Amino acid sequence: MKLITAVLPASGFERVHEALRTLGIPGVTVTTVFARGVGRIHDEVYRGARRRVELQPAVRLDLVVADGDAADVIHVIAVAGVRGTVWITPVERVVRIRTREWGEAAL
Amino acid sequence: MIPYPSWLNAGDNTWQLVAATLVGLMSIPGIAVLYAGLVQRKWAVNTMLMAFSAFSLVLVAWVLYEFKMSFGSPLHLGPGILHSAVGRPGTITGAGAETGKAGIPLVSGTGAMPDFRFPQSTLAYFQFAFAAITPLLFLGSVIGRMNFRAWLLFVPLWSGIVYSVNAFLLWGGGWWAQAGALDYSGGYVIHLAAGTSGFVAAAVIGPRLARDRAKAVPNNLPMVAVGAGILWLGWNGFNGGDMYFGGQNAAAAVLNTNLATAVALLTWLLLDMFAGPQRKPTFLGAINGMIVGLVAITPAAGFVTGVGAILVGLIASVIVWLSWNKLGKLGFMRKVDDALGVVHTHGVAGLVGGLLVGLFADPALAVYYNKDGSAVSYAGLFHGHPKQLLLQLGAAGTIIVWDALMTFVILKAIGLFVKLRAPDEVLEIGDLAVHDEEAYPSEEGLAVVGAAVSAPVKAKEPVAEPAAEP
Numbered sequence: 208m209k210l211i212t213a214v215l216p217a218s219g220f221e222r223v224h225e226a227l228r229t230l231g232i233p234g235v236t237v238t239t240v241f242a243r244g245v246g247r248i249h250d251e252v253y254r255g256a257r258r259r260v261e262l263q264p265a266v267r268l269d270l271v272v273a274d275g276d277a278a279d280v281i282h283v284i285a286v287a288g289v290r291g292t293v294w295i296t297p298v299e300r301v302v303r304i305r306t307r308e309w310g311e312a313a314l
Numbered sequence: 315m316i317p318y319p320s321w322l323n324a325g326d327n328t329w330q331l332v333a334a335t336l337v338g339l340m341s342i343p344g345i346a347v348l349y350a351g352l353v354q355r356k357w358a359v360n361t362m363l364m365a366f367s368a369f370s371l372v373l374v375a376w377v378l379y380e381f382k383m384s385f386g387s388p389l390h391l392g393p394g395i396l397h398s399a400v401g402r403p404g405t406i407t408g409a410g411a412e413t414g415k416a417g418i419p420l421v422s423g424t425g426a427m428p429d430f431r432f433p434q435s436t437l438a439y440f441q442f443a444f445a446a447i448t449p450l451l452f453l454g455s456v457i458g459r460m461n462f463r464a465w466l467l468f469v470p471l472w473s474g475i476v477y478s479v480n481a482f483l484l485w486g487g488g489w490w491a492q493a494g495a496l497d498y499s500g501g502y503v504i505h506l507a508a509g510t511s512g513f514v515a516a517a518v519i520g521p522r523l524a525r526d527r528a529k530a531v532p533n534n535l536p537m538v539a540v541g542a543g544i545l546w547l548g549w550n551g552f553n554g555g556d557m558y559f560g561g562q563n564a565a566a567a568v569l570n571t572n573l574a575t576a577v578a579l580l581t582w583l584l585l586d587m588f589a590g591p592q593r594k595p596t597f598l599g600a601i602n603g604m605i606v607g608l609v610a611i612t613p614a615a616g617f618v619t620g621v622g623a624i625l626v627g628l629i630a631s632v633i634v635w636l637s638w639n640k641l642g643k644l645g646f647m648r649k650v651d652d653a654l655g656v657v658h659t660h661g662v663a664g665l666v667g668g669l670l671v672g673l674f675a676d677p678a679l680a681v682y683y684n685k686d687g688s689a690v691s692y693a694g695l696f697h698g699h700p701k702q703l704l705l706q707l708g709a710a711g712t713i714i715v716w717d718a719l720m721t722f723v724i725l726k727a728i729g730l731f732v733k734l735r736a737p738d739e740v741l742e743i744g745d746l747a748v749h750d751e752e753a754y755p756s757e758e759g760l761a762v763v764g765a766a767v768s769a770p771v772k773a774k775e776p777v778a779e780p781a782a783e784p
Contacts, residue, residue, distance in 0.1 A: 218742070241758040250763060252750040262759020 208298040208311060209277040213268040213284050215291035216245040220266040226287035227270075232280065233314070238267040245291050265291070271298055273311045321415050323431035329560030330436045336551025337443035341369050344548055345450045348541025349457065350753070352598075352654055354526060355533035356744030357458050358753035364462070365450050368469045372446040375470045379403035380445065381438050383478035385486045387419045395489040395712070400479050406438055420487020428682055430558060440555055441485075445477055448504045454654035455512030458522040458530070459741055462748060464732045468724065472511065476720045480507050480713055494702070495709035496671050496692055498567070499556040501613025501664040502713045509661015510714050511721040513652050518725045519734045521651030523741045530653070533753070535597060542601045546575060549608050553615035563681050567616035570623035571608065577627030578607025585635045605659045606634045610667030614674065616681060617692050622674035630666045637662045668710055672703030 215223060217239075227235060241262040251258050272280050277295055284293050303313035318324070346365035350358040372380075383389075386401035398420065406412065416430035416437035417423065430437065449469045456465075480503040482488040484495060497503055521527060532538065554568040582603025587595050610630030611623055618626065638658045641647055673694045680689035693699035725734060740747040 241756070243759070249746060250750060251746065251752065251755060251760075253755070257763045258760045259763045260756075260759055261761055264756065 208271055208273060208301055208314070210269065210271050210296040210298045211277060211280055211284070211293065212296065213288070213291060213293035214240065214242050214245060215266050215268065215284075215288050217264050217266050218246075219289045219291070220268075223268070223284055223287045226283045227280070230279065230283050232270060232272065232276075234270060236269045238269070240265050240267045242267075271301055271314060273314060319415075321429065321431060322433065325560050326558070327432035327436055329564065330432050330440055330555055330558065333551035333555030334436070334440035334443050336548045337440070337447065337555070338369075340545050340548035340552065341443070341447045341450050342366055344541050344544035345447065345453070346541070347537050348545065349454055349654065351534040351537030351541060352454075352532045353457055354530055354744070355753060356746070358533060359745040359749050359751045360462070361453070361457050363749065364453055364457070364460075364465055367466065368449045368453065369446045371466065371469045372449065372473050373442055375473055376438070376442045376445055377406050379405065380474050380478050381406050381441065383474065384445070384481035385418045385437070385441060388482075388488070395483075398482070398488045398492065400482050400488070401486055406434065411435075412438075418486055421485075421491070424487070426487070427558070432558075437558075441481070444500055444504060444552075445473060445481070448477055448508050449473060451505070451508035451660055452512030452515060452656055454656045455516040455652045456519055457653050458526055459651075459735050460515075460519055461733050461736045464519075464725075464728055464734045467728050467732065468515075471724050471728070472721065475724060476511065476717050477503075477507065479716060480504075483712065484709060490705070490709040490712065493705055493708070495705040496617060496675065496702070497613045497668060497709070498615045498617055498671070499553045499612045501609065501667040501671075502709055505609045505612060505660040505664030506668065506710060506713050507664075507717050509657045509659075509664060510717045512656040513650060513661065514718045514721040515725060516652045517650045518722060518729075522653065523738065526741065527651060532598070538598070538601060542604060546572075546604060546608065549575070549612075552608075553612060557616055557681055559682075563616045563679075566679060570618060570620060571611050571615050573620055574611035574614075574623040574627035574630075575604055575607035577624050578610065578631035579603040581628055581631035582606065582635055585632070590639070602638065602655075602659055603631050603635070606631050606663040609660055609663035610634075610670070613664065613668040614671045617671055617675040617679065617694075619674075619676045619679055622670075622676060625674060626667060626670050629670060630663050633666050634658050634663050665710055668706050669703065672706035675699075675702060 213223070224235070242265040243262055245265040246263040249260055251260055270280070281293055281295065300310070301313045302309055306313070342365060346362045349365065350362045353361050382404035383401045386404060388398040389400050389402045390397050391399065412435040413433050416432055416434045421427055422430055449472060483490045484497045484503050485491065522530070549571055550568045553571040554564045557563045557567070579600050580603070583595050583600050586599040587593060590599070607627045607630065610626050614622065614626055638655060642655065642658060671694060673696050675692045675694035675697065677689070677691045677693040677697055680691055682690040684690060692702070694702045728734065736748065745752045
C-alpha cells in the first residue's frame with residue numbers, strides 16, 4: 208500500500224478532488240496548511256506597512272491506496288492540478304477500526 | 315442671553331438628532347457588517363469600503379446640491395408631474411442655511427404639516443441619513459464584481475438624479491405628495507428604489523464569476539447578527555423620526571415598526587420550518603423575515619394601528635417568502651445576479667408595504683392635530699377611501715419606471731469611461747487584488763518588506779555532534 212500526499216494551492220484543489228471522486232477513490236483526508244511555492248507571492252498593506260506573504264494557504268491531501276492504484280492516482284492529481292507537489296510513501300499496515308479489516312481490504 | 319430662538323423646541327430637536335444618528339448607524343456599521351458577513355470571505359473588505367465611501371460621497375453631494383433638489387423649491391420643467399418632480403439644486407453650507415428654521419417650501423408653509431421646531435441642519439442631516447442608506451442597500455445587488463472606481467462615480471450620480479426625484483415627489487411636496495400618495499418613511503423612496511435600481515444595476519454590470527456564484531457562502535454569521543440587530547433597533551429612528559416631532563405619532567410608529575418586524579420574522583421562520591425546502595428553521599431566513607418586516611412597515615408605520623402592523627408583517631413576509639423561494643428560482647430571475655436578493659427583501663417588501671398603506675391606513679390614528687383638537691390622519695380602502703390604493707399604485711409605478719430607466723442610463727454612461735465590472739483575474743482573487751487587504755489576514759509566512767524592523771540575528775555556535783557514549 209502507498210500513502211499519497213499532495214500539497215496543492217487552495218484554488219486548484221476543487222478540480223483535483225473532483226477528479227479523484229470520478230476515479231472512485233473512497234477516502235481522503237484534507238488539511239489546510241501553509242506552504243511556499245504553491246501560489247503567486249503577493250503583498251498585503253495594512254495602514255501603509257507592506258508585508259510580503261511568502262506562505263500561502265494551501266491544501267494537503269492524504270490518501271492511502273493499493274500498490275497497483277498509486278500510479279493512476281498520481282497521474283490524475285498531476286493532470287487535474289496546476290501547481291503544487293505530490294509524493295508517495297510506503298505504508299506498512301492499515302486497519303479499518305469499525306470492521307477490523309486489515310491491509311488492502313481496509314481501503 | 316437665550317440658548318436658541320423661540321421657534322425651536324429642544325425635545326423635538328433632540329429626538330430628531332438622535333433619530334438621525336440611529337439611521338446613520340444602520341448604514342455604518344449596520345449594513346456594512348451585515349453585508350460584509352454575508353458575502354464570501356474574499357469580498358468582505360471591498361463590501362465594507364464600498365459602504366463607507368458611499369456614505370461619505372452622499373453627504374458631500376447632499377450639502378452641495380442634493381438636499382435642495384430633494385426638499386427645496388420646485389424646478390418647473392414642464393406640465394404635469396414635470397412641474398414639481400425635483401427641486402432647484404443649491405448648497406446648504408451657509409450659517410443661515412444651517413441654523414435657520416427648517417422648511418420644505420411645498421410642505422411646511424402650506425398647512426400640510428405644523429411648522430418645524432428645529433433648525434435646517436437637523437432636517438438636512440436626518441434626511442441625509444436616508445439618502446445615504448439607499449445606495450448602501452443596493453450595494454447588496456452588485457457586490458463581488460463591480461469595479462470600485464465605477465462605484466465612486468455611480469453613487470453621487472444615482473443619488474443626485476434618481477434619489478432626489480424619489481424624495482421630492484413623495485416628501486418634498488412634489489407631484490405625488492400633492493396628489494395624496496403616502497410614504498411614511500421610505501418604503502418607496504428608499505426600499506422600492508433600492509430593489510429596482512439594484513436589480514437593474516446587477517443586470518447591466520453582469521454576474522459574478524460563475525464559480526463565485528456557485529460557492530457564495532457567507533463568511534461570518536455572528537457579524538450578520540450584529541448588523542441585523544443594529545438595523546432593527548436603528549429602525550426606531552428610521553420610522554420614529556419621519557413625522558419630525560417627538561410626539562404621539564412617533565411613539566406609535568416605533569411600536570408598530572417593532573411589532574410588524576417580530577411578526578414577519580416569526581412568519582418567515584415558520585414558513586421555513588413547515589413549507590421550506592429544508593423544513594428547518596434557519597438563522598439567515600429569520601433575518602430575511604426581519605428585514606422584510608422592517609421594510610414593509612416603513613411606508614405604513616404611523617398610518618396604521620397595531621392590528622394593521624401585525625397584518626403588514628404577516629402579509630409582506632408571506633409574499634416575499636414566496637417571491638424569494640418561487641419567483642427567484644425562475645429562469646429570468648436567475649439570469650440577473652442580484653447577489654444578496656435585494657429585489658425581494660427591499661423591492662418587493664417595499665412595494666407590498668406601500669400598497670398595504672392603501673388598504674390599512676386608519677383615520678383614527680392621529681399624525682398631527684388641528685387647532686380645534688381634531689386629528690389630522692389618513693384613510694385607506696378598508697376605511698372608506700379606495701382612491702388611496704390607486705395613488706399608492708401610481709406612485710410605485712413612477713418610482714419603478716424612473717429608477718429602472720435612470721439606473722440603466724447612468725450605468726451605460728459611466729461604462730463609456732470606466733469598466734463597470736472588474737476584470738476576471740481580479741475577481742478570482744478579490745479583496746487582495748483590489749485593496750491589498752483581506753478581512754481575516756493570516757500571520758503565517760509574513761515578511762516585512764522595506765525597512766528592517768527586526769534586530770540582526772547573532773550567529774550561534776554550530777551544534778556539535780554528541781560525544782559518543784563511553
